[in-house]
Amino acid sequence: MASNYTVTPEEILAISGVNPRRCMKCGRCTATCPAFAEMEYHPHQFVAMVESGRIGELMNSRSIYRCLSCMACIERCPRQVDPARLIEAVRLAVERKQGGNHLIPDQVPERLEPDMPQQLLVSAYRKYTK
């Protein structure tokens, strides 16, 4: 659900430690992103939107739950901007407010399958709840 709640770009920069000004808009992060087709805002757009203060839109986007934290954009960005860190910071800004968890514990049991590794549950909880 869309919310009007937002945080400042400064907060996002403090959580992430990223400097979006370093970006040279080459688009390499987006080109290499395995989740790019599932995102309405692509990794290079995150960088530009954080810089121009469009945090609310990012906070309401599905993209923040589609990043796989695969670090391809971190590895391949020629300017060490690390777009995935901005995506993580925006998601954390959502999850840190009350009721902001993306994964509701009650929903988990129905999704469990016998072979699922603990690593999957631990990682999903880390990413989707606070």
Add this chain to the structure above:
Amino acid sequence: MVYNYFPGCTLKEKAQDLDTWGRRCAEVLGVPLTEIPEWQCCGGVYPLSKDEIAIRLSSVRALIYARDNGGTLVTLCSACHNVLKQTNFDIADDENFSLKVNNYIASDGQEYHGETKVLHYLELLRDVVGFDAVKKAVKNPLTGRKIGAYYGCLLLRPGRKMAMDNPENPRIMEDLLSAIGATPVIYAQRNECCGGYLTLEDSDLPEKRVKRILANAKAQGAEMLITACPLCFYNLKKYAEGTGVEIRYLTDVLAEALGVKEG
């Protein structure tokens, strides 16, 4: 020399094959692993944020134990390895992070600055045992078997911190495959993500990713993929049925070659 070992929670449960054969092979190769006492879950994913300190402390405690008991910490699970190695790197490299961590652990009378050497099991084989020695220990060479190494994302990235192999053109698992007599298959998707934890919420993307990885590996001639990551193993296996590509843990295949396990 003591090789402290951090198994992690998945290797104690769903990925027991990865763990059991890893330990047995290490024994046979003369580098027995000693599980560290009272380790706690690494958290599965290393935080990409700068401001989360407390959740990194379980890793710091394991690193401190290893420093005080010989100085080396070996992991096998790609995820645990990624978390422990990044934690270790950041403490040595990032002053602000190190300061915050040390403020926390000072109450236990501890101090830590990244002194431990964190090794992935593959590094233990390559750098301590040596692939030549592995080759000499092989009893059942996997001659003629075409096997692809699946690195995924956690084993090598970020390359600057993992410092284990070239993250874009790795060879450590291929070299191991050659040492055990198999024919390594190189394919472009070997270091692209399997879809990871998204599988819990929505398996569409993982399904697309895995099918692409399997098709690519198969087109290059692979009949099997090996991995060190329980989540990759799970995702790959889910869609591998009927493709003719078998999914196995690297230690399972190593155990077969060393004659520790019946093939």
